[in-house]
Amino acid sequence: MSALINTDISHACQLLKAGKLVAIPTETVYGLAANALDPDAVIRIFETKNRPSFDPLIVHIASTDDVAKYVQEVPPAARKLMEAFWPGPLTIVLRKNDLIPDAVTSGLPTVGMRMPDHPLTLSLLREVQLPLAAPSANPFGYISPTRASHVADQLGESIELILDGGHSQIGVESTIIDCSGTKPVVLRLGGTSLESLQAVIGDVEVNTRGGSSPAAPGMLLSHYAPKKKLLLGNIHDLLHEHHENISILSFRDQYHSYRNIRLSASGDLHEAARNLFTALRVLDGETGDVILAEPVPDHGIGRAINDRLRRAAHR
Ligand code: TXA
Ligand code: MG
Numbered sequence: 448m449s450a451l452i453n454t455d456i457s458h459a460c461q462l463l464k465a466g467k468l469v470a471i472p473t474e475t476v477y478g479l480a481a482n483a484l485d486p487d488a489v490i491r492i493f494e495t496k497n498r499p500s501f502d503p504l505i506v507h508i509a510s511t512d513d514v515a516k517y518v519q520e521v522p523p524a525a526r527k528l529m530e531a532f533w534p535g536p537l538t539i540v541l542r543k544n545d546l547i548p549d550a551v552t553s554g555l556p557t558v559g560m561r562m563p564d565h566p567l568t569l570s571l572l573r574e575v576q577l578p579l580a581a582p583s584a585n586p587f588g589y590i591s592p593t594r595a596s597h598v599a600d601q602l603g604e605s606i607e608l609i610l611d612g613g614h615s616q617i618g619v620e621s622t623i624i625d626c627s628g629t630k631p632v633v634l635r636l637g638g639t640s641l642e643s644l645q646a647v648i649g650d651v652e653v654n655t656r657g658g659s660s661p662a663a664p665g666m667l668l669s670h671y672a673p674k675k676k677l678l679l680g681n682i683h684d685l686l687h688e689h690h691e692n693i694s695i696l697s698f699r700d701q702y703h704s705y706r707n708i709r710l711s712a713s714g715d716l717h718e719a720a721r722n723l724f725t726a727l728r729v730l731d732g733e734t735g736d737v738i739l740a741e742p743v744p745d746h747g748i749g750r751a752i753n754d755r756l757r758r759a760a761h762r
Pocket of ligand 2 (some may be wrong): 583591
């Protein structure tokens with residue numbers, strides 16, 4: 448049976464309360480949600496995504512007031528960040544309390560909390576009155592989904608319902624900041640820019656180094672990856688070196704003699720972020736052996752785009 452794709456929040460509540468999975472839209476990417484308080488439901492997320500058990504899940508809530516229910520304390524920096532950026536693409540890692548099962552956090556003493564900025568999912572969170580654990584709704588390691596159809600293509604046979612909230616408006620995952628220690632550390636670059644974080648809490652350390660057993664679990668070097676080989680660099684240089692059947696993912700320039708998708712003809716980084724994962728999926732689904740891609744300007748949300756491109760290029 449294939450998943451239903453609609454906006455039926457009551458049906459979603461019913462499934463979630465019964466321990467089942469529902470795909471939900473967010474402003475960043477679509478998530479694969481389950482009741483965060485039900486370890487069996489949470490384990491189903493890992494099984495369905497084929498996700499290794501060491502990679503913890505983010506818990507989604509309906510309001511800033513809900514955070515205190517699930518964590519030991521909310522430090523002042525975390526409070527400021529919530530007030531400035533929620534609802535929005537920022538996940539805050541805090542010391543969890545016993546209500547959050549170990550299955551959610553892969554045994555870590557901390558939990559990532561996020562209030563997403565999507566009307567349908569906020570309504571769902573308010574109605575279901577449960578925190579929802581949700582990773583991106585893609586098979587582990589592949590490109591994150593930014594449309595309901597992306598979820599249907601890959602997980603449509605494994606789940607019953609995909610809530611359709613249209614195209615994710617940010618297009619890259621949330622920024623993750625760890626506020627569980629003595630000073631805040633950014634663990635993943637994402638939809639909330641470093642510059643805007645700095646404006647609220649001053650200088651922040653960034654540690655997004657991956658590896659095969661990363662300090663920030665889940666930040667594996669090879670991630671967000673198409674099945675095809677992706678080469679990242681200056682397009683003109685890459686064109687000199689590569690004569691396979693190629694396609695080009697460029698920022699704003701157009702390459703008429705090649706299969707080419709531009710992320711933003713006007714050079715707008717927000718538009719580029721919004722288009723990134725769809726473009727990668729489209730090129731990955733076509734004929735051709737290699738995708739040539741170029742980095743975008745490395746500021747604002749451009750840093751998150753470059754991070755995803757680097758991970759997509761890593762073999
Ligand atoms: O935008 C997003 O954050 C999306 C939407 C659905 O909310 N979710 C998402 O989840 O990107 P996922 O599972 O694909 O990535 C979550 C990452 C993990 O891989 C891990 O790196 C980090 O969040 N994470 C979660 N809990 C953590 C914790 N307690 N400590 C450190 N990192 C954590
Ligand atoms: Mg993911």
